[in-house]
Amino acid sequence: MKRIHLIPFLSISFLILYRGCIWLGLLFLLISSPLWQEAYWRWSVHKNGWPVDGPHIVYDTAANQTNYESGVIIRGKSVDFPFTIRKSEIENEVRYTVNDSVGRHLWIKTAAQLKQGPDSLWQVIRSAEQLSERQQKAKIDSTLRANPEVYIIKKRNGYYVKEPSFMSYFPFRMAGGYGPMPKSVLIKNWQNNNANDWEFRFIDSPTVKVRQQPLQLSHDYYLTFEYRTWRQFKTIPISAILLNRLQFLLAWMALLIGFYQLKRLFEDLSENRYFGPQQSRRINRVGWVLICYFTGNILLINAQNLYVRSYFAKQNFHVHDGFIPVFPDNWSLLLSGLTLLVLAHVFDYGRQLKEENELTI
Incomplete structure (x- = not known):
């Protein structure tokens, strides 16, 4: 009895997750948008009666x-x-x-x-x-x-x-090793290896700074872009904005497709359609979504890694000569995707056995 009631529960759960993912993704895009921050700031200016011009x-x-x-x-x-x-x-x-x-x-x-x-x-x-x-x-x-x-x-x-109280930011990760160093010999004490919160600011408006994470074993560096208004957002390089937004869109689309396929799968299972041709295809699609997301995420974070190196070079900084690739921590996504592909094959094999059994009878 528990197994019978579990399938409708999972069907409703993935329906809620699918719809919630749509609205939460749109809400995140709105809140993180500089236009939203600009509108809120203008409303605050109007509310306080401050001069707009002059x-x-x-x-x-x-x-x-x-x-x-x-x-x-x-x-x-x-x-x-x-x-x-x-x-x-x-x-x-x-x-x-x-x-x-x-x-x-x-x-x-x-x-x-x-x-x-x-x-x-x-x-x-x-x-x-x-x-x-x-x-x-x-x-x-x-x-x-x-x-x-x-x-x-x-x-x-x-x-x-x-100034505007809302601040948005996005960090780019550069793999550890020999960190960025200014080529000018006039800058002293660039790095403090004993500091637990080391950072250097390139630009004040919008704030662009590099920070080291010494508490981690990899000693990675993070280049962070911070902005409060639309004017500051427009000064950020378009390549940095695209790399950041592509990473969010990749995760959002993977969740939408995965939740939708799981929702349809458990809808079929709740109607006792266990070994139909659609079930194996939906499990197969979810597996490929996880594998494609894992692969796309590797490509994007390494593209960000290369971007940080090129940004330092434009700022007349020197980074280590050898490129160190970055790998994500969520290897379980790849393993889950491969497992679902095997499970889809098992479902398809079960369907074939069922059809052969029906023909035999």
């Missing part, structure tokens, strides 16, 4: 924000000035705090108190404050040039950058 500098003096900064350092300690001057605002009153080289408070005074004191001290404060403002403006200009989509939020005591 300078993206928003003045927000609310002190109860989570990103509110209690103060800004207008002069840091140096060799000739072993103190730190911090400007803050408490209860609508501007105060200046001076700390020594180890961070201890020396004194806290308001602007009115400093003006009543020695002019030399107030001049030091004012010159440091003007220099800090010029540095902030230069940093803001540089940030807006590199990322036109971001917004600079101005608080009472400083600025912070507001």
Whole structure:
């Protein structure tokens, strides 16, 4: 009785998996799309009432924000000035705090108190404050040039950058061995073999970085492309985008075809059609889907491996001369595919025996 009830259950299960795979795949494509991220970011801009055109500098003096900064350092300690001057605002009153080289408070005074004191001290404060403002403006200009989509939020005591919160990325794997090294001898300490989280950033917008996985025995390298907006996505090389999307499409199509064939197979079995000609063909198709996916996945990950090597070469980096192929970890897919091919042959043989038995009778 359990076996009889199991077949309809599996038929319904693969029907759910087949339909769910369709919608989940489409949902993944939508969420990972930069157009979706761009639309959400534009909605956030409209919701907050930020300017769409013109300078993206928003003045927000609310002190109860989570990103509110209690103060800004207008002069840091140096060799000739072993103190730190911090400007803050408490209860609508501007105060200046001076700390020594180890961070201890020396004194806290308001602007009115400093003006009543020695002019030399107030001049030091004012010159440091003007220099800090010029540095902030230069940093803001540089940030807006590199990322036109971001917004600079101005608080009472400083600025912070507001950018799209959603970030998508895709990594490409290069087999381990002698890792990438800059050809320029001016770059020192390129690799830190003792680091557990080593990475180097090539580009900031969109972020392109290489990372090593030292905890793995293979010491593989991963070239990662990160993007937040449609403008950043368009700057990624089209070859990298195609290699990434092809890998997803390959897995998605393999799941769709496999679940569909299994759904139809168990539908036939639930109607007591055990040794029909369609059953062996469907099992055979599922086996070939697993084998083709395994083979296609090997080709794609090795194409990504070659792409990472060529990317480093374009960045004037040197990688090891010998190409090391990458093999997937899921060898069980190949074994499952071969097993299903044998099972399909057994089904076909059983059908032939049944037909011969019927002719004999």
